[in-house]
Amino acid sequence: MLYEIGTPDLGLAAAGYAARAQDAATVLTNPAGMTRLDRTQFMFSGQLLYASVQFTPNSLTTPSLGTNNGGNAIGFLPGGSAFFVYSATPDLKFGFGFFSNFGLAESYDSAWVGRYYVQSATLIGLSMMPSVAYRVLPWLSLGASANIMFGVLKDTVAVNGILPSAPDGTLKLDSNAWGFGGEFGVLFEIAKGSRIGATYNTPVSLNFGTTPTLTNVPDALLRFQTPLTLGMQDPQGVMVSFYQEVVPGFALLGNVGWQNWSKFGKPEITIADQGQTSATLNLNYKDTWHVALGAQIQVAQGWLLSSGVSYDSSMISDQQRTPSLPVGAALRFAAGIQHPVSESVELGFAYEFLWGGTLPLDQNRGPLSGRLAGAYNSTFLNFFALNVNWKL
Numbered sequence: 001m002l003y004e005i006g007t008p009d010l011g012l013a014a015a016g017y018a019a020r021a022q023d024a025a026t027v028l029t030n031p032a033g034m035t036r037l038d039r040t041q042f043m044f045s046g047q048l049l050y051a052s053v054q055f056t057p058n059s060l061t062t063p064s065l066g067t068n069n070g071g072n073a074i075g076f077l078p079g080g081s082a083f084f085v086y087s088a089t090p091d092l093k094f095g096f097g098f099f100s101n102f103g104l105a106e107s108y109d110s111a112w113v114g115r116y117y118v119q120s121a122t123l124i125g126l127s128m129m130p131s132v133a134y135r136v137l138p139w140l141s142l143g144a145s146a147n148i149m150f151g152v153l154k155d156t157v158a159v160n161g162i163l164p165s166a167p168d169g170t171l172k173l174d175s176n177a178w179g180f181g182g183e184f185g186v187l188f189e190i191a192k193g194s195r196i197g198a199t200y201n202t203p204v205s206l207n208f209g210t211t212p213t214l215t216n217v218p219d220a221l222l223r224f225q226t227p228l229t230l231g232m233q234d235p236q237g238v239m240v241s242f243y244q245e246v247v248p249g250f251a252l253l254g255n256v257g258w259q260n261w262s263k264f265g266k267p268e269i270t271i272a273d274q275g276q277t278s279a280t281l282n283l284n285y286k287d288t289w290h291v292a293l294g295a296q297i298q299v300a301q302g303w304l305l306s307s308g309v310s311y312d313s314s315m316i317s318d319q320q321r322t323p324s325l326p327v328g329a330a331l332r333f334a335a336g337i338q339h340p341v342s343e344s345v346e347l348g349f350a351y352e353f354l355w356g357g358t359l360p361l362d363q364n365r366g367p368l369s370g371r372l373a374g375a376y377n378s379t380f381l382n383f384f385a386l387n388v389n390w391k392l
Contacts (some may be wrong), residue, residue: 001235001259003310004352006045006385007098010167011336012352013308013347015294016253018197018241023346023389024083027095027131030197031143032185034085034093045387047079053106053326053356053379057113060362062370070112073326074381077105095131095145096142100124102149102204102234106326114167114323115158116369121324122154124181125206125234133185143185146325148340151177152204159217160368169217171224172276174212179234193245203263204234235260239290249298253308257290261315281305284320288313299330304338306350326376331355336385346389354381 003014007025009138020026021033024043050204051074057067081099088094102125126149135145152206153176181204208230214221237259245251265285270278294308314329321328336350356379364371 001237003099004049004079004098004383004385005101006047006079006387007043007081008306008338008348008350008387009337010047010346010352010383010385011296011306011308011334012296013255013292013294013310013332013352014241015255015308015310015336016241017255017257017292018185018199018239019187019194019195020241020253021197025093025097027083027085027101027129027145028081028101028183029095030187030199031095031131031145031183031184032133032141032187033097033197034131034143035041035091035135035141035187036189037085037087037093038090040087040392041085042390042392043083044080045081045385047383047385048379049077049079049383051075051077051379051381053376055112055114055323055326055361055374055376056072057374060373061113062214062369062372064118065113065370065372066111068112069185070108073106073108073323074104078388079152090211091135095129095133097129097131098127099129100126102127103152108323109136110158114372116160116315117155117157117160117322117365117372118324120154121156122152124152124231125149127205128150128181135221135323137213141187141189141283143187145183147181147183147201147204149179149181149204149206150178151208151228151232153177153206153208153386159221162368167216170215170219172213173210173230175208175212175230177206177208179204179206180233193243193251195243196241197243198240199238201237203236203260205231206234207231227272229268229270229272230268233263235264243258251261251296253294253296255290255310256291259288259290261285262287265315284317285315286313286317288315302340306334306336308332308334319362320360322363323358323361323372326359326361326379328356328359328379344391346391348385350383350385350387352383354383355378359364
């Protein structure tokens, strides 16, 4: 669940996420913030992510799996977003957003030591978000959005050929699904230059239906080619943020947040065979907490500088981590700049460095998959973003 979608929030490490409300991206960060925009606005952004996530096996890994470390599992990944806010009246606003902030894609070398766990995997949600906001009182605004999500699931894993001379087989999953949820926001404008925002995002359920494709496997395994449903959930979350102007031209921003990853870690699996078998798998994920602090400084001729730092706790312990989702706690450092090139157009650039640190891994799924042990050393992500905000 990324805060980074190319908007100016990237330059703050998401600090002030639900209270900043300075451009059309508030459709996502807090729909209630649309009432602060005095004109109809468009925002377009482009983003490039580069991640270094590479596994190093240790001596505990099953020797027959080889020594191939899989290479960089993520590397480059483009992204972006688009937002629109229509000012119907000074107090009534409508908005729309198109973005992706849920999921990621990874790909290992086909012969790597963890090939019987995963070779490549993609889980991405593309969201469309119609929104509305209304200023109920001079100091209170309410907003709501619908999150219409199109989910993409792809997974490839090697199947052990068992005999020394037998080549590996392949199992593939490929499915799409629609999910629906919502976001509700409130913005308190306590005084000029002082505001507090809060949002609640409902969960979005994605029920992927597919039939596994098995190739180059023994006939006895073909019985697994039966329709199955994988029920996953984009987790619910709460964010509370503040924006406080300390002196003219200098403001502090901050967040505290919570996300319900323990529910995401309990996918529901149904196999449509003669017995119609269903189960809920417990991956032992944990809910996560988020804190952030940032600053904005207005300098000469409209230049707005921003910086921020944030921390998100890990959704999974070292003992439960798998190569399908090699994540841990995340520490973000960011900086950005916004500059108006005309009365109606503002350009921005932002950079963020996300430090994931070293992520130990030790999994043993029996003789066919073997034991996979080692660590993802010094993991990090770089985000580069360009955006333009156009005021009509």
